[in-house]
Amino acid sequence: xxxxxxxxxxxxxxxxxxxxxxxxxxxxxxxxxxxxxxxxxxxxxxxxxxxxxxxxxxxxxxxxxxxxxxxxxxxxxxxxxxxxxxxxxxxxxxxxxxxxxxxxxxxxx
Amino acid sequence: xxxxxxxxxxxxxxxxxxxxxxxxxxxxxxxxxxxxxxxxxxxxxxxxxxxxxxxxxxxxxxxxxxxxxxxxxxxxxxxxxxxxxxxxxxxxxxxxxxxxxxxxxxxxxxxxxxxx
Numbered sequence: 001x002x003x004x005x006x007x008x009x010x011x012x013x014x015x016x017x018x019x020x021x022x023x024x025x026x027x028x029x030x031x032x033x034x035x036x037x038x039x040x041x042x043x044x045x046x047x048x049x050x051x052x053x054x055x056x057x058x059x060x061x062x063x064x065x066x067x068x069x070x071x072x073x074x075x076x077x078x079x080x081x082x083x084x085x086x087x088x089x090x091x092x093x094x095x096x097x098x099x100x101x102x103x104x105x106x107x108x109x
Numbered sequence: 110x111x112x113x114x115x116x117x118x119x120x121x122x123x124x125x126x127x128x129x130x131x132x133x134x135x136x137x138x139x140x141x142x143x144x145x146x147x148x149x150x151x152x153x154x155x156x157x158x159x160x161x162x163x164x165x166x167x168x169x170x171x172x173x174x175x176x177x178x179x180x181x182x183x184x185x186x187x188x189x190x191x192x193x194x195x196x197x198x199x200x201x202x203x204x205x206x207x208x209x210x211x212x213x214x215x216x217x218x219x220x221x222x223x224x225x
Contacts, residue, residue: 002151002168030211041199042152044213087152089214095167096140096159096205097214101151 001026003090005100012078012107020103022088023070031064031071032089032097035082042087045073075105083107111136113217115200121223122190130185130220132200139205141183142214145169145196152199158183159205190224197221 003024012018022031030049034042046057048064048071056062059076075082085102092098113134122128134141142157144167154167158177172194174186183202187194200217 032214034214041216041218043216047211047213049211094165095154096157097142098154098168099144099152101149 001092002098003031003088003100005086005088005103007103008101009104010106012075012105014080014107014109015077018075018078018105020073020075020086020088020105021070022072022090022100023068024090024092026069026092028064028066028069028071028090030091031062033062033071033073034087034089034099035084036087036102037084045086078105078107080107080109111215113200113202113215115198115217115220117220118218119221121225123225124191125189128187128190128222130187130198130200130222132183132185132217133181134183134202134215135181136202136204136215137180138202138215139180140203140214141177142167142201142203143173143175143183143185144199144201145194146199146219147196155185155198190222192224195222195224 006021033045036042062073064071087099087102089097089099116131139160143155144152156175158164198220201214203214204212
């Protein structure tokens with residue numbers, strides 16, 4: 001079962017912050033985050049494995065709330081290079097990884 | 110260089126003409142997977158493989174076949190392509206930790222398939 005991402009799309013001006021949410025109707029044991037730029041393959045951002053875990057690099061970070069069965073990706077002081085589609089992925093049943101439908105992020109000058 | 114390669118990158122074919130999209134990785138990964146990407150639907154998994162000779166259906170396996178005879182290769186076969194299989198296809202690979210993926214998944218560059 002696909003995780004649900006929100007919002008579906010967001011437009012930001014450079015320097016603004018954004019939050020992308022990923023939730024599941026089933027228990028979450030791990031969450032992957034990937035970014036795909038237009039015309040390219042998805043690229044790994046980070047994996048969260050434990051409830052309460054937070055990770056980040058540069059100005060992109062994520063948190064994982066097991067109890068709420070959700071993860072959030074935080075983009076701080078967005079740059080033009082952050083534009084793309086962000087996907088979360090979670091295990092589902094016997095399938096090791098199922099992706100959500102993605103959140104399209106557009107950063108404008 | 111560690112990478113996942115796919116061939117061909119672009120393919121236009123006609124309905125019913127069998128085709129194979131190859132996928133190869135040089136990272137000794139156990140896990141390999143095929144996805145199709147269509148506007149508004151995200152990355153939908155077609156088939157995946159946890160190791161050699163082990164394959165399982167994903168969310169949208171109808172009309173596709175796969176095989177995993179060698180660790181590095183995971184070809185996607187369309188026995189009788191139809192126009193609704195027109196899509197962007199990605200192959201991916203990863204190390205496996207127990208039964209889940211605790212490592213990043215590496216994606217190939219994608220294959221854009223058009224079935225007329």
